Amino acid sequence: MSDQIKHECGIVLIRLLKPLEYYQEKYGTWRYGLNKLYLLMEKQHNRGQDGAGAVNLKIDQPAGQKYFSRHRSNKANPIKDVFEKINEPFIKQQEKNPELLNDPVYAKEHLPFAGELYLGHLRYGTFGNHSIDYVHPVLRENNWRSRNLTLAGNFNLTNVDEIFQSLTELGQHPKDYTDTVTILENVGHFLDEENQLLFRKYKNEGKSNREISQCIEDELNIREILERSSRRWDGGYAIAGVVGHGDAFVTRDPWGIRPACYYADDEIVVVASERPVIQTAMNVRSVQVKELKPGHALIIKKNGKVTEELVRVPQTRRSCSFERIYFSRGSDRKIYEERKELGRLLAKTILEKVNYDIENTVFSYIPNTAETAFYGMMEGVRREMDQVKKQQILDMGSDIDADKLDKILSLEPRVEKIAIKDVKMRTFIADDDSRDDMVAHVYDVTYGIVKNGVDTLVIIDDSIVRGTTLKKSILRILDRLHPKKIIVVSSAPQIRYPDCYGIDMAKLKDFCAFAAAVELLNESGRTHIIDEVYKKCKEQQFLPKEEIVNHVKEIYRPFTAEQVSAKIAEMLRPEDIEADVELVYQSVENLHAACPDDNGDWYFTGDYPTPGGNKVVNTSFINFVEGNTGRAY
Template identity: 25%
Template sequence: MCGIVGVVGQGGVNQLIYDALLLLQHRGQDATGIVTEQERKFFMHKAKGMVRDVFRTRNMRALPGARGLGQVRYPTAGSAASEEEAQPFYVNAPFGIVLAHNGNLTNAHALRRELFENDHRHTNTGSDTEVLLNVLAHELARATRGARLRSEEVFAAVRAVHQRVRGSYAVVALIAGFGLLAFRDPYGIRPLCLGRGDDGTVMVASESVALEGTSLHLVRDIAPGEAVLVRAGGEVESAQCADHAQLHPCIFEYVYLARPDSVMDGISVYQARLNMGETLAKRVISTVPPSEIDSIIPVPESSRPSAMQLAQKLGLPYREGFVKNRYVGRTFIMPGQSARKKSVRQKLNAIGSEFKGKRVLLVDDSIVRGTTSREIVQMARDAGATKVYLASAAPPVRFPNVYGIDMPTSEELIANGRTVEEIRAWIGCDALIYQDVEAMKRAISAVNPKVTGFEASCFDGRYVTGVTEADLAAMRAGRGSAEEREDAPASRLSLPNAETA
């Protein structure tokens, strides 16, 4: 999960990209980068850290031009510690291309070998974004064969990318002197939308909130398999570049990842979470009688809509029992289990009066590793709760996610290979209630009935792009453990070969 934005404007776009990245900061806190283009020259600044820390006045002044793109990174491939793997990435041939990417390629290991052995292109990092950029560059070179670049050749290159690449990818790229290219994988797993300002500025971004928060208007979502080309003057061309495109957006976007004020593929994230709370209420009633619950308390922030709707359906008081320190990042996307454990009590503090002598139902958006849930349940007990029940607005996370969410191995998932009762005992709550998988899908698709399928592999184990055990093993090896990622060297130089690619 990363956040990406691309802009073609009427004047300097550096501030607009910066503002959009601030609105997408929840999608990645590890690193960020902006590149702009002026007179066929790219200007780039990227580094580890948050948007507000990476870009100072001197950096912004060094980013001139009316076209540009940016990214906030949340690492799921390569090294979290390497500043070289911050995006965007650049290649000088053909034409000069910079690219940023949200998602995860499931066949990156095979593509690296193809790039080296067949395409004679070198990749210097463990990032699958660099792989994707080089595949696009190679296909652009093949499509043009040294001739002048036209829209038809760009779309042909994207068609070839779809044929070679597997996994999830929403992409923004600048082709020097030509325009901004954006495209989405044939299943539309990762989100990407198109907007326009009153002055003719065109923006593509991961979430609609980046458009609305910068005074642009949402035009539409980019379709699965579609490529959109924005020329220097703001003219927009598009083409369907996948043979069998079908929409299967990542369901975890609606559960947790996206901001509630975003709309993705015609689905309001906020309404989806309300609906999930309503269906969860039925599960709660079958497990814990409402008469045995004194109040409903959300675990801030993503679970609030579900908790409010759940409380309304059960006719119980909704209470804010935890105060969040907004200056600590989201624990789910912090690299390293030790960092997550340490941050929970720094991030949340219990309001004693809401727990002392009470039977409380805590509502969280999901339970992934279980460490945070265990800490929060203990916090409620320490604050004086007599009973602590826990409800998850999402079903048990039992399978690795390979499409850009930090769930790389089954061993890290609390629900993998355990019964609900075993999970309850480990977390330490008096009752544990999970959402039903099919009920969750129905609740979200009810907001937009045209969306009939979802990528929900972490819940149901079905990978829409097809994933082999070899793919999973290669991704685990490329990702490494959380602790290894924290201690990874700052940079590396290696040539791929048949044994190591």
């Protein structure tokens, strides 16, 4: 993505279903689960670079001995930092007494992170700041094991204010106003209530406090806790949690916006944000990895019982299509095919743009994440050209000319590696003009493969969000090759609306499509539409989110997608380049054809799956008009 946007977070939950001695005997190490945690987190490092954290729980640890261990980091390489901290006691034990290090009984009694439950997280922060306090997993502590709670999640909620208010009405005083702390205290409140309900029940039956604690741990209703705590949640989420006595869960939003997959056998239960990382880490086939159903929770009881239970009524599936286009690892077979299809579906339009002049067209891609879509695009181009060749041969009739036939058959699209990303350059020069010049050199180009002033250069990207990198860097870089024309192709449609479910796309003013639409309104004498939309948004500002309508759609209504694309190209083209510039975006219809099972498209269409989305987009527009740079949710 030429304008890199941040990823959603990544989660990992591992429950070992056998004693540590089992893994020591079968796999040669009691650290089997810990090793899998590291592998699963590394394989998802693409999902968050702001921080990482890991928690371990020792089940049935004697009173007075620590049973939760946690390390978190917000350093430059947080996964490495976290596991260096985890491994430090093992290195010391190795130096002191290596035999005891390999003793699973001794390890559980004396070493941190020697337990049966692991929870890992990779963070991209969309709320709060980047301090260590905001790095997951977050922990709520109590002297009763069944009241301890640690959470980690891939989520964004549109109505943190409502949930926060409900907690204060209960008499709570949350320590911070963030989505993470609010969710932790929200779930923690109903965990406390469930504990108290069971305490009263067994107290009335005459049981001792010690007996009651054990009964609570055996009978705690995790499904009920999640059902009650999530009633107000508006947004996308996959939230994992561990309760101090040994119950664990992962719960997913009713629309399936955020992803979660799991694998379970008689030795281990593994949950992660992406299917292929589980396949790789566990060496299992894709059919063995299940998707956690929207509105459900995977619940793993202390006794090892695993169930997938309904928590909230599933809604129309609206899973995030950006997971398919860009965020998730392309090693998933289905995602790989979908990305190729996104490229294939653009082929006919691209050939029309170059008038089928293959001889004078060079195809390539920037950045590397667009490579799969590029393969699909070229497959589509070749298929379209095969039809052209076939028709040309048929047109020859019986008067077949060998030279003409050779020329027709030899016609192939010119595919080249145009841009190579150099060693990452540090653009720390203070002067803005100098910094822009440095940015324009982060890629090097392959000279001599483009015919000066003759060839059209077609470059595919996975999406174009802000267009800043195109304007300040990539178009200037490509112009050094002196093409007649540069056509930039986006395998995603125009991003027109904010996202509020996990992606860092919250401000309307940052989107080149929105800026283009506003400019078109100004040029066509329709600025009154901006004023009318602002008035309608203000009128709805304090309505319940369920009653709010997305009026920002009216900004785009007067124009076709092609008109908006043309204006974007005009606005992004640097004045000092020679080549003409044209932009081609994917259509929403083609997106749905390529990714039929993941049709979340609110950032393209403005059709938000939850009521809170409409509130966010209208607030974002109000912020734009009023010049407010604050958050829209």
